Amino acid sequence: MRRVKGFFLRKAKLVAALAAISLLVPANLTLAQKVTIRLWHAMGPQGPVVEELAKAYSFQHPEIKVIAEFKGSYDETFLKTITAAKAGNPPHVVQVVVSSTRAAIDSNLFVPIEDVFDQYGISVNWEDFIDAPMNMYRIGGRLYSIPWNSSSPITFWNKSIFDKAGLSLSKKPYFSEVTEAARKIVGAGLTKSGITWALVKFFFENWMSNMDQNLVDAENGRIGRPAKAYFLSDAATRSYGWFKQLWDEGFYESPGRRAWGEAKRLFGAQVVPMALHSTAGTIAYEQTAVGKFEVSSSYLPVPDGTERQGVMVGGASLWMTKGHPDAEMETAARLAVWMTDMAQTIRWHQSTGYYPIKRDAMKILEREGWYVEHPNHRTALEQLMETKPSRATQGAVVGAYREIHDIIIWVYEAIMEGTSVEEALAEADKRAKDAITEYRRSVE
Amino acid sequence: MRSAYSNKVVPWLLLSPSILICILFLYYPMVQIAKLSLYKVAFFGMRMKYVGLENFIQLFSSPVYLGSILTSLVFSGAVVVLGISISMGLALLANQKVYGARLSRVGLIWPYALSPAIAGIVWLYLFNPAVGVINYTTGLLFGIKPQWYSHRSSALTMVITAATWKILGYNVIFLLAGLQNIPGQFLEAAQIDGASTFQRFWKITLPLLSPTMFFLLIMNLIQSFFTNFGLVNVMTEGGPREATNILIYQMYTSGFRYFKSGFASAQSLILFAIVVGLTLMQFKLTSRRVHYQGG
Numbered sequence A: 001m002r003r004v005k006g007f008f009l010r011k012a013k014l015v016a017a018l019a020a021i022s023l024l025v026p027a028n029l030t031l032a033q034k035v036t037i038r039l040w041h042a043m044g045p046q047g048p049v050v051e052e053l054a055k056a057y058s059f060q061h062p063e064i065k066v067i068a069e070f071k072g073s074y075d076e077t078f079l080k081t082i083t084a085a086k087a088g089n090p091p092h093v094v095q096v097v098v099s100s101t102r103a104a105i106d107s108n109l110f111v112p113i114e115d116v117f118d119q120y121g122i123s124v125n126w127e128d129f130i131d132a133p134m135n136m137y138r139i140g141g142r143l144y145s146i147p148w149n150s151s152s153p154i155t156f157w158n159k160s161i162f163d164k165a166g167l168s169l170s171k172k173p174y175f176s177e178v179t180e181a182a183r184k185i186v187g188a189g190l191t192k193s194g195i196t197w198a199l200v201k202f203f204f205e206n207w208m209s210n211m212d213q214n215l216v217d218a219e220n221g222r223i224g225r226p227a228k229a230y231f232l233s234d235a236a237t238r239s240y241g242w243f244k245q246l247w248d249e250g251f252y253e254s255p256g257r258r259a260w261g262e263a264k265r266l267f268g269a270q271v272v273p274m275a276l277h278s279t280a281g282t283i284a285y286e287q288t289a290v291g292k293f294e295v296s297s298s299y300l301p302v303p304d305g306t307e308r309q310g311v312m313v314g315g316a317s318l319w320m321t322k323g324h325p326d327a328e329m330e331t332a333a334r335l336a337v338w339m340t341d342m343a344q345t346i347r348w349h350q351s352t353g354y355y356p357i358k359r360d361a362m363k364i365l366e367r368e369g370w371y372v373e374h375p376n377h378r379t380a381l382e383q384l385m386e387t388k389p390s391r392a393t394q395g396a397v398v399g400a401y402r403e404i405h406d407i408i409i410w411v412y413e414a415i416m417e418g419t420s421v422e423e424a425l426a427e428a429d430k431r432a433k434d435a436i437t438e439y440r441r442s443v444e
Numbered sequence B: 001m002r003s004a005y006s007n008k009v010v011p012w013l014l015l016s017p018s019i020l021i022c023i024l025f026l027y028y029p030m031v032q033i034a035k036l037s038l039y040k041v042a043f044f045g046m047r048m049k050y051v052g053l054e055n056f057i058q059l060f061s062s063p064v065y066l067g068s069i070l071t072s073l074v075f076s077g078a079v080v081v082l083g084i085s086i087s088m089g090l091a092l093l094a095n096q097k098v099y100g101a102r103l104s105r106v107g108l109i110w111p112y113a114l115s116p117a118i119a120g121i122v123w124l125y126l127f128n129p130a131v132g133v134i135n136y137t138t139g140l141l142f143g144i145k146p147q148w149y150s151h152r153s154s155a156l157t158m159v160i161t162a163a164t165w166k167i168l169g170y171n172v173i174f175l176l177a178g179l180q181n182i183p184g185q186f187l188e189a190a191q192i193d194g195a196s197t198f199q200r201f202w203k204i205t206l207p208l209l210s211p212t213m214f215f216l217l218i219m220n221l222i223q224s225f226f227t228n229f230g231l232v233n234v235m236t237e238g239g240p241r242e243a244t245n246i247l248i249y250q251m252y253t254s255g256f257r258y259f260k261s262g263f264a265s266a267q268s269l270i271l272f273a274i275v276v277g278l279t280l281m282q283f284k285l286t287s288r289r290v291h292y293q294g295g
Helices: A002-024 A029-033 A047-060 A074-086 A098-107 A113-119 A131-137 A159-164 A175-187 A202-210 A217-221 A234-248 A260-268 A279-289 A326-339 A342-352 A359-367 A375-385 A401-416 A421-443 B009-036 B054-060 B063-094 B101-113 B116-126 B133-142 B152-180 B184-192 B197-226 B229-235 B247-257 B261-286
Strands: A035-041 A064-070 A093-097 A146-151 A153-158 A274-278 A295-299 A314-321 B039-042 B047-050
Touching (some): A035 A326, A047 A326, A047 A342, A074 A314, A093 A098, A098 A131, A146 A279, A146 A342, A159 A175, A159 A295, A175 A234, A175 A274, A260 A274, A314 A326, A326 A342, B039 B261, B054 B261, B063 B197, B063 B261, B101 B152, B152 B229, B184 B197, B197 B247, B229 B247
Parallel strands (some): A035 A064, A035 A093
Antiparallel strands (some): A093 A314, A153 A295
């Protein structure tokens, strides 16, 4: 018995001694005093660049620690933000895709970023930003988020194969030119198929905007809540009509739903000489072609005889959530501004292909001659600069955007199984109406 | 039957952790879901509006949802029937005393260890129209390369194949164990009496295996309704055009893509009712046929 008692007593003394020693060792002061800002993003392939930006900011500001976390796709990131907010612990800054703008406002999770800047006296010269993204994210006169990674669709084409066929794709191609090129190249046996693009809403949206067609009513959702989508419009019919033509002639290779990566792979494997993609994939496309062929780029093709209206802004922006202490809100706001400062925006543009959202960035890079070696980065920017401001190019604001996205994909799939364009669009119109009505019922 | 415990409280104490977990993770959420299904919910409860049975009415009048029920029944039916019959054959083969039987058994059972999503990816690449092995083979043999992803019937075939393959391992383990439990004397006696292989199988092996098969039928059914979410998500995302939109995937789309929690809750209840209904039906119809040895 005495031996047991003595055993415990000795152990207790040891523990007490260790505790005393650990108190003497200086605690990790930096962790206790640092302000931690969490940034959630959906940048897969471009993730490492975001990590570098976070590290750079943390390094420049030793009292701040920025943790950038990749949370999956845009939808998954949004979803996780909602659940985190419900648990009472949302991230400070979230990257929300442009189509979720209405949903983000309705969710009540976010503070309009202009309000945050005003509250903490952070001055931002909005004139420095390119118009198009500013127009996109300004709703009812207020700026809800700060544009960060903006993109538009462009056409990547395999210059080496085009040269072999004795062809070249013009900078601003029409549908017929693309179809003709596909016909000649496939006919010459140089590739299996003509063109590919991921089955997403991106290209359809931009065909609509190029033809000055709003996606939804209520002036594209900008003056009120919309009630329907314009699937029965002439623009929609022509866009899908071209798709049907390509499919029927065997020139369209389907990578699958939302399969951006597979589309790139098909292009890289030279299964197709052309691919429609986002400018955000510029670096990725050039890398996939390294050592094999040369990549060129052109604007998004449009129907013959169309006067190009321009493209809408894709990509995402940075939003700030509610419910954080003042110090953190102010720090997060300054981080958001920093991420769009000239140096960062140029670096982001060069490492990914997303536009630099500051006007002067393009001029600076031109002066440096950077675009001479990287001509593909210019294409989307020029296409954007030539965009005429209108409701159509401002982009749609509708809560049921996710459902509409799926409906756009549905029409593609229907056409691939032989449904006529009219039938498919009629069904799409009906489904869109139902989805929008359903959404409004749940938030009004 | 006398209880092993003299104290009345101790059994309850021993059960309480399990009961607590069941309540927290099963019963309480079910009550919440039942409640949510009567509301139109936005953004996980940020906004809620009471609508009574409207969600259910909308579901049963929606062609997409009814189509999803049909798709699920076809999918599960195919997976269960194919799964059990193919694994029956595999188990019989694996039960033979041949060289390498042990190794083949490991190989047969191994797919069970994979998650449905991984099984999905494996078959997705096998079926890839441009570079998949299957199209390469059909191209060589028949000169055709079907576009597996783009047509409803082929996409459904693809998904059923992957799901069936995944479940073979599970079935084979149980069937093998069942086969090895059959006393050899029965089969020998039948052979001496002049029964053919087929008669031996049909009259002796199958009835003696019936408890195992009954169990597998139910487990396969439940699994094919629920665990194949990952597979569908990876392979076809419910498409093309709802061809592979099984109920669990439709529920995911409603709840997590469109953030319609009330709607998804209603679907969850309906799915639960369907699976319970099917299981009960199975019990009623087939339990008479099950022959339990030893009385």
